[in-house]
Amino acid sequence: MxxxxxxxxxxxxxxxxxxxxxxxxxxxxxxxxxxxxxxxxxxxxxxxxxxxxxxxxxxxxxxxxxxxxxxxxxxxxxxxxxxxxxxxxxxxxxxxxxxxxxxxxxxxxxxxxxxxxxxxxxxxxxxxxxxxxxxQLVSTYTVEELSLRCQHLWRYLLIPYNGTETADYLIRQIKEYAVHRPANSLQQCHLLWVIEDKGRNETLTTHRLEEARQRLNALKQELEALDLKVNVEVRQGNFLQEIVKVAVDCDITAIAIAKEYSSNILNWTVSNVASEVLHRVWFPLLFFSPKK
Known part of the structure; x- marks a missing residue:
């Protein structure tokens, strides 16, 4: 990549x-x-x-x-x-x-x-x-484990997505780097949309789930056009817990996140999702900053 x-x-x-x-x-x-x-x-x-x-x-x-x-x-x-x-x-x-x-x-x-x-x-x-x-993680890897990690730093990315401008900015960055990626680099992406159904009625939640699936399937086609293998998934629950579950279950090598993107101006304030991931998740993170 x-x-x-x-x-x-x-x-x-x-x-x-x-x-x-x-x-x-x-x-x-x-x-x-x-x-x-x-x-x-x-x-x-x-x-x-x-x-x-x-x-x-x-x-x-x-x-x-x-x-x-x-x-x-x-x-x-x-x-x-x-x-x-x-x-x-x-x-x-x-x-x-x-x-x-x-x-x-x-x-x-x-x-x-x-x-x-x-x-x-x-x-x-x-x-x-x-x-x-x-x-804390790098220091505990054995030589054999670190050897494999170094070969596959960006092989399989988990990309949390929620339809916001920040999420779209992240997708654009992934696509930009994927176009010029070297061989044996980025191979696969997992697009994940977590619907937090706090206080939502069943009809509204069902609509949100279907809307999320449609949007992720459209993004899947865009990324597959770049010769990437892409999985999409929509889940309900706590976004941080679901992100970690997917990262563990799907053998993810890194989680991709981005900064806040608000009103067409990239601000320093880190979005809630990115902030939670930055401060609470052990997985390697690929962190995209705004264009200056």
Missing amino acids: FQRCLICTDFTDGLYRLVNFVPELAKGGLKKIIFLHSLPVWEQERIAGIDEQQIAQARERLCAALEQVPEGVEVKIETPSGRPTETIVRVINSEQIDVVVAGMPIRSLLEEKVFGSTSMELARQTSVPLMILRP
Whole structure:
């Protein structure tokens, strides 16, 4: 699905382990892979400086990525100094990155506001999709499990859909990337519409279910025209619970979500569905930001 990938690690998120799986990442279609660790700039007596020893240590931890590089694949190591978000955005722009792999722990919205999140700050500043991998999960994978995960990061996407402008924006992004996807990348999508029937009468709920099925079948035809295998499903219940059930039962590799799209203006405010998924779901997330 993507060809130019930036993998950001702070060495506490488990993502540094991916340096040992460059051949597997390449099997998923990647042609350029950059590993980045951003170091802080220290200040002493009003003079900014760079810790060369820390840079050397960071490069040493990442250098395994350069040892087994398949033919036709470019691998780089970047250890810039500065604020992480700023250094990441610079590399995104200079290297024409089309996906960023980043870690984001499970946190409540309040905890995120208190402690901050580089991933969410990054999403505010760039429209490049983020592949969010949970540090708690990546750190527990065995070598064999991580090898398979690296080969199939975007193979089978679960796409929650509810007919809103945000959902339509997400579909457009999936279609755009699917058109130019490399071989062995995105192969299958599962479109899911969850009808939350709180306080609805039976007739109205039945109408909503049928309307949802018709809309999903239309989207299925559009995506199948791009040589994708597509499943569609309409469920009733709590949207978060149903999303997780489908992800588990259908062997999903990642869940695709997008930001809020309101009144033809892409705002930063994350929609309720996306916010719940971001803060409560363990699955890898493919997070699409608005076009700037």
